[in-house]
Amino acid sequence: MTVYFIGAGPGDPDLITVKAKALIERCPVCLYAGSLVPEAVVACAPDDAIVKDTAVMTLADTHADIVAAHAKGQDVARVHSGDPSLYGAIAEQIRLLKRDNIPFRIIPGVPAYAAAAAAMGQELTIPEIAQSIVLTRMSMQSTSMPAGETLENFGRTGATLAIHLAIRNMREIERQLIPHYGADCPVAVAYRVGWPDQMILRGTLSDIRQKVRAAKITRTALILVGPALAESHDFVDSALYDPAKPHVLRPVMGVELIEDHNT
Numbered sequence: 285m286t287v288y289f290i291g292a293g294p295g296d297p298d299l300i301t302v303k304a305k306a307l308i309e310r311c312p313v314c315l316y317a318g319s320l321v322p323e324a325v326v327a328c329a330p331d332d333a334i335v336k337d338t339a340v341m342t343l344a345d346t347h348a349d350i351v352a353a354h355a356k357g358q359d360v361a362r363v364h365s366g367d368p369s370l371y372g373a374i375a376e377q378i379r380l381l382k383r384d385n386i387p388f389r390i391i392p393g394v395p396a397y398a399a400a401a402a403a404m405g406q407e408l409t410i411p412e413i414a415q416s417i418v419l420t421r422m423s424m425q426s427t428s429m430p431a432g433e434t435l436e437n438f439g440r441t442g443a444t445l446a447i448h449l450a451i452r453n454m455r456e457i458e459r460q461l462i463p464h465y466g467a468d469c470p471v472a473v474a475y476r477v478g479w480p481d482q483m484i485l486r487g488t489l490s491d492i493r494q495k496v497r498a499a500k501i502t503r504t505a506l507i508l509v510g511p512a513l514a515e516s517h518d519f520v521d522s523a524l525y526d527p528a529k530p531h532v533l534r535p536v537m538g539v540e541l542i543e544d545h546n547t
Contacts, residue, residue, distance in 0.1 A: 290364065315361070
């Protein structure tokens with residue numbers, strides 16, 4: 285028996301991985317985070333499977349169902365949104381599984397920031413403009429941030445920021461980031477990316493708060509901030525396909541490059 289923590293992607297059932305879908309199709313128990321994972325994702329579960337929406341359940345409740353499945357030798361599909369390694373709340377579940385010697389595996393999924401970039405039709409790492417992405421969130425009443433992990437500190441890097449769970453803190457985002465990125469820095473808010481009612485709002489640090497308010501977005505949104513989000517750029521091409529910069533798989537001018545396996 286194994287518990288499979290499955291990343292279901294951002295919402296679009298077609299963005300779930302082949303491996304994830306195959307596991308859901310054969311597991312006799314399926315526990316899915318219904319507040320973020322649409323029913324269509326788990327519709328492929330066996331007809332006789334136990335399928336539960338865990339949105340109304342506690343950690344103790346879900347673990348009790350897993351323990352019961354373990355006693356019967358039944359595999360469990362524990363389905364989370366996006367990729368379970370990022371804000372998936374699986375660490376505490378894994379701790380209980382280890383305590384009770386219940387085997388588990390993690391199946392990665394498409395994260396929200398990747399789906400948002402795809403929906404926007406752009407790359408997040410632009411040569412000489414932004415080569416780093418910071419995945420972060422802001423302190424909430426339930427969970428505070430570790431000391432030093434602040435937007436202000438991350439803002440000093442100039443990297444592209446992917447800010448989760450912070451749509452109600454737009455004023456604070458504006459206050460902390462304008463000194464580092466400037467009021468005209470591009471911002472995108474991806475609401476329910478991958479769902480039928482997906483919405484992408486574009487603006488700047490100075491006006492995005494008003495746009496979010498007008499759209500009445502209060503949850504389930506990812507905020508992207510950084511110069512890489514500009515819809516047009518004057519940037520250099522990457523070296524990846526530059527004919528003047530050969531590498532071991534693409535020799536220059538017909539001269540074969542010999543890789544030194546001793547280094």
